[in-house]
Amino acid sequence: MDLLARDLHQPELPVVCRSCEARNGGICSALKPAQLAELSKHSSRRKIEAGNEFIGQGESVSSYSNILNGVVKLSKVMADGRQQIVGLQFAPDFMGRPFQGESRMAAEAATDTEICIFPRRAIERLIADIPELEHQLHNQALKELDEARDWMLTLGRKTAQEKVASFLSLIASHSDPEQQDISSVFELPLSRAEIADFLGLTIETVSRQMTKLRKEGIIQIENNRHVTVPDLDRLAFAAGND
């Protein structure tokens, strides 16, 4: 990685993953400065353009990474091409899982994304030394498990309308501008096709339900991607969350 050298010579980046430290939940926040400095010798920062797959399904994993910004989608594909997105990861999530040789799904940048890459070995050595690090990863796994199970309810039991509203709620809850309690404005990180793959629907049904929500005044959409939600409670209601 030639990016490594560059990062280390920028004075404004004294340690790699300063970004992680700044946010809660990043893997680096469990490390002491000395450990962080050690880790930073082996890590590098990388930009990935929207649409680029960086871990293929069934591929072996030789590195792990923190997401610094952007959205990453995790997906599974069946032999005949049917696809299901099984998770979305936002900064500062940690990706790749220690002590497991190969990925059981594909990871692809949904938006332009920056990640901080750690070689597999370095991470596994650190985990052996620092119990707090495993605790942190364990918590992230539990968080992802909760999200996956919530989504199972959505996939199995909700109507198309509720699914689309649930998706919009999910994205709204991850749009950083400090949790507007009532309203929210954000850019959709996914295309209609990707939303369909996340919700177990077709593009057309997603489009129709978005139009319906728009006509009911629950959302406004500009340029396909820019969404305004005037009343998050109404959206949550449409999503079936009481």
Place this chain on the structure above:
Amino acid sequence: MDLLARDLHQPELPVVCRSCEARNGGICSALKPAQLAELSKHSSRRKIEAGNEFIGQGESVSSYSNILNGVVKLSKVMADGRQQIVGLQFAPDFMGRPFQGESRMAAEAATDTEICIFPRRAIERLIADIPELEHQLHNQALKELDEARDWMLTLGRKTAQEKVASFLSLIASHSDPEQQDISSVFELPLSRAEIADFLGLTIETVSRQMTKLRKEGIIQIENNRHVTVPDLDRLAFAAGND
């Protein structure tokens, strides 16, 4: 727990959770004998009849437990009664999650079940002392996460036929009689209604698809619950796994 005293006085149970030790993955297998003896002072064994809910959705969790035998279903319910089973747990899975006050779903015994209960405090104290224990729980969480994501593909993208076949494959893979590679015989741990809630279908559709699989010779069913699969590969094929 009056059961506690009883267990401690049975000479054939010198430490609680002997059963866990015997199987791989139980929480006790990470403990040294001394730690196990200590833990056993606070733990107790309990039988739960099929159909009994023992952790309600939104209830606070004051104990954790190992499943010794039987099948436990984890489910979520919407306000209007729609239900989704989000996971099945088999022995020797660990249930309840440390450091998290309340359960986000209900746990109910699907079959008659025996569990070994540990008070919340005892477990959390042990975890602080024994990194290996957290490693073990982390691994279980990752396993459950994989299962949840596999099931998301099933819920979102498979047909009713494939869903039912996927379910039967899942149960077959957990029926202990030493992994018959080609064929398998087992009792269904769930009723048709529960299978429907697991698959995001209705009772009638589950029944029709079972009939169809039966008529195609992929399975045989006796007395509603007793299933014979002469060729597991054919079943896997019907489940959409290539």
Place this chain on the structure above:
DNA sequence: CGCGAAAGTTGATGTGGATCAATTCGCCCT
């Protein structure tokens, strides 16, 4: 600025699974 491709929308029609409605089966109880 205007062309072209990709993405999204909208409409018409088809269909897999839901819903409604009888039976039939399996099991407990005496």
Place this chain on the structure above:
DNA sequence: AGGGCGAATTGATCCACATCAACTTTCGCG
């Protein structure tokens, strides 16, 4: 064995979402 009841099956019909097809919007690019 027989009666009663919940669970499961089977059939008829319906409808939410898929599919197929045409059209429109957005956006990159010379």
